[in-house]
Amino acid sequence: MVRWSRIPSTRRLLATEPARRLVRAAVGLGLALCARGAAAQAVARLDVLDDATGRPLVGAVVALRDTDGRAVAEAVVGTGGTVRLAWRDSGVVSVSVRRIGYLPWQGPRLTMRPGEPQALTLRVAMSRISLPTVEVVAKGQCPRPSEPGLVADLWVQLGTAITATRLTREGRSVPLLARVVTRDTDPRLRLLKERVEGEWIGAGRPFVARSAAMLRDSGWVRFEPDGGLQAWAPDEEVLMSPDFLAQHCFAVVRGSRGDAGRIGLAFEPAPDRVLPDIGGVLWADSTTMALDRVEFSFRNVAGTMPVAAPAFGGVVAFRQLEDGTWIIPRWELRIPKFRRAPGERGRILLEGYAVFGGDAKPTDGR
Numbered sequence: 376m377v378r379w380s381r382i383p384s385t386r387r388l389l390a391t392e393p394a395r396r397l398v399r400a401a402v403g404l405g406l407a408l409c410a411r412g413a414a415a416q417a418v419a420r421l422d423v424l425d426d427a428t429g430r431p432l433v434g435a436v437v438a439l440r441d442t443d444g445r446a447v448a449e450a451v452v453g454t455g456g457t458v459r460l461a462w463r464d465s466g467v468v469s470v471s472v473r474r475i476g477y478l479p480w481q482g483p484r485l486t487m488r489p490g491e492p493q494a495l496t497l498r499v500a501m502s503r504i505s506l507p508t509v510e511v512v513a514k515g516q517c518p519r520p521s522e523p524g525l526v527a528d529l530w531v532q533l534g535t536a537i538t539a540t541r542l543t544r545e546g547r548s549v550p551l552l553a554r555v556v557t558r559d560t561d562p563r564l565r566l567l568k569e570r571v572e573g574e575w576i577g578a579g580r581p582f583v584a585r586s587a588a589m590l591r592d593s594g595w596v597r598f599e600p601d602g603g604l605q606a607w608a609p610d611e612e613v614l615m616s617p618d619f620l621a622q623h624c625f626a627v628v629r630g631s632r633g634d635a636g637r638i639g640l641a642f643e644p645a646p647d648r649v650l651p652d653i654g655g656v657l658w659a660d661s662t663t664m665a666l667d668r669v670e671f672s673f674r675n676v677a678g679t680m681p682v683a684a685p686a687f688g689g690v691v692a693f694r695q696l697e698d699g700t701w702i703i704p705r706w707e708l709r710i711p712k713f714r715r716a717p718g719e720r721g722r723i724l725l726e727g728y729a730v731f732g733g734d735a736k737p738t739d740g741r
Contacts, residue, residue, distance in 0.1 A: 417487035431456025434699030594650035684711035707732035
């Protein structure tokens with residue numbers, strides 16, 4: 376039996392890893408010529424290689440972290456193995472590498488100064504992570520996060536994929552062919568009508584999400600005076616925000632039936648959270664730890680809904696491409712629709728769902 380628990384900040388998790396993990400690195404330092412116009416930034420050019428094979432560590436997330444453990448620059452390692460990290464400040468930073476399915480790796484410390492770029496070759500030796508089989512029984516409160524254990528280990532794995540998705544979007548390195556689709560379904564989600572609302576090519580976020588601060592202060596669902604409602608799905612920035620971690624309890628679960636072979640990180644609103652929120656599961660492959668999707672439904676809404684709507688929720692899928700970058704290939708948000716039964720005293724019925732979603736794929740066929 377595993378209790379629901381809170382997750383400490385990502386900075387604290389990564390800051391404690393070096394004391395618990397044996398790592399080794401062969402680091403070659405060199406000085407590169409200062410590029411014109413780059414004097415305002417401290418720049419590090421890193422060649423990130425697998426220590427065992429000498430090949431690029433494709434898909435790994437490399438970060439420069441300040442003395443407080445905050446990531447001041449991050450990048451995803453591509454097929455060439457080289458990343459360029461720029462910091463608009465100076466001081467001592469440490470290099471960290473996260474790779475899905477492996478324990479985090481802590482690298483050397485660097486003294487960064489604008490106008491003095493550095494070139495490093497990192498040979499990274501990483502150990503595979505192994506999570507035992509566990510089941511979850513929900514408790515009424517989250518225990519103190521003094522021993523994050525399995526929950527924290529799995530969060531680091533899933534957080535690596537989520538961060539890589541954000542970095543891919545911010546770097547605009549993968550042009551996507553995206554389309555927006557709306558569907559009408561009956562209460563059992565059987566399709567009644569489907570419409571393609573639009574298609575476009577771009578590298579931005581495929582759907583618009585509310586900021587973590589707004590979700591914290593106003594909730595995930597807004598009920599309109601006319602009886603309608605608005606709801607928001609989580610994106611990669613919200614999932615990795617301190618607000619999301621602080622407002623939810625987490626536990627590790629094993630998939631069954633259609634999710635057999637997957638491991639999940641279940642999340643529920645903390646007991647002191649009274650605004651509309653979400654609960655669900657981040658599902659990953661139990662062997663590779665690669666994030667597959669986030670399934671969610673809305674919580675703390677029962678008192679404001681005229682009748683129950685069990686499918687009120689959605690899904691956000693994730694996919695890693697061969698070059699190590701990540702995209703959101705599919706998303707869906709299901710909003711309930713209600714109607715009044717015939718007659719003066721007709722009761723309110725669940726008519727079905729309006730499903731807002733879409734899909735995206737790289738324009739180059741990856």
